[in-house]
Amino acid sequence: MIRTHGLTKAYGAITAVDGLDLDVREGDVYGFLGANGSGKTTTVRMLLGLVLATSGTAEVLGEEMPKAARHVLPQVGAMVEGPAAYDHLSGRRNLALVDASGPGGARSSRKARIAETLERVGLGHVDDRPVGAYSLGMRQRLGLASALLRRPRLLVLDEPTNGLDPQGIHEIRELLLELNREGTTVFLSSHLLAEIEQLCTRVGVLARGRLVVQAPLAELRGPTGRVAVHTPDVELGRSLLDGTLEEVVHDDDGPRLLVREPDPAALNARLVAAGVRVTALVPERRHLEDVVLEASQP
Known part of the structure; x- marks a missing residue:
């Protein structure tokens, strides 16, 4: 669905994205993870043809971008750098303009499609107030509605839960998983580890413009070779495990012994x-945070 080779973007002496080789496969929920300023948004903008690469190539839906943008983009739903909207118009009017601006939007079914899409993103109750009066969370939902309106094959989202409360984050997470089950490939750019860990099947990690990790999440969170023993008898367990006990942990889950066994x-x-x-x-598994920190070291 997305494949890049040596994709690079330089602004003068500053290289924002450096030799990127992305591989996003059909059916993925792909988490594109990196700190703010790591090059994530620049990458997304190149994939969508909004910024020209300095060198390298990018393919989206099997076609070269930006050369094939006219054919590819109607099949892609995207929200980049926050939702765009006309503040003086209502959410419904904004979506009507989006629907009318591209192919495949029959006027006779427009009202029903807009109502259905607003309902899916939690804005079914929205009235005719202008978007300028929306909260940040409502604007994020409207941006997602705009991306979903034409039922895209590929959904490209840049920080989609920004400004949402915990309930809103949960609702958007469930919606994205539902869309993926229905056949939509999701490319999700985020700096939030928890968001990626709960949503994604494959992960790419960007650090200082370079892709330092790209693998299935299950592989990244593989076993460490240690076993976590939960027990209230910490001292007795410690005395029995001399030589194999590596660590004793006390946290919200209670005491546990980490044993190499x-x-x-x-x-x-x-x-x-x-x-x-x-x-x-239970076997101990690696935390995504540890993987990212280790891979991102200079």
């Missing part, structure tokens, strides 16, 4: 036989 079943049997109350025993 290839056979969790044997470990459990050994602890229980010695009188240690084991309330849970």
Whole structure:
């Protein structure tokens, strides 16, 4: 769905995006992760033909961009650098203009399509007030509605939950997962680790304009080789695990022992036989935050 090779954008002596090789596959929920200023938005703008690359190539839906923009963009829903809208018009009027500006928008069904799309993004109750009176969260929802109006094959979103409260973030997350189940590929640019971790199937990490990680999320969050033993009997467990116990953690999940052990079943049997109350025993997995921090080191 998206493939780039050596994609580079320089502004004078500053290289914003450096030799980017993206691989976004059909059916992905692809999380494009990076700190503010890492080059994410510049990349998205190049993919959509809004900014010309200094060098390298970009393909979207199998066609070269920006050469094929006229054919490709009607199949792509996008929200970049915040939602665009005419502040003096209502949300419905803004969507009507979007629908009328491109192919495939039959006038006879426009009203119904707009109503359905507003309902999906949580703006079904919206009245005729101008967009200038909307909250930031409402504007984000309207921007997403604009991106969804033509039921795109590919959805490209830049920080789509900006300005939303926790309930709104949850609703948008569920909507994006539903759209993906219906066949829409989602490319989501964000600096929020939690957002990427809860939504995405594959992840690319950008640091200082370079792609430093690109892999399935499940692979990135693979096992560390340690087992987390949850037990109230910390000292007894500690005395039994000399040599394999690497760390004792106390946090909101309660105390747990982190043990380097290839056979969790044997470990459990050994602890229980010695009188240690084991309330849970699970393989430890890497946190996405650790992966990102490690990969992003200069």
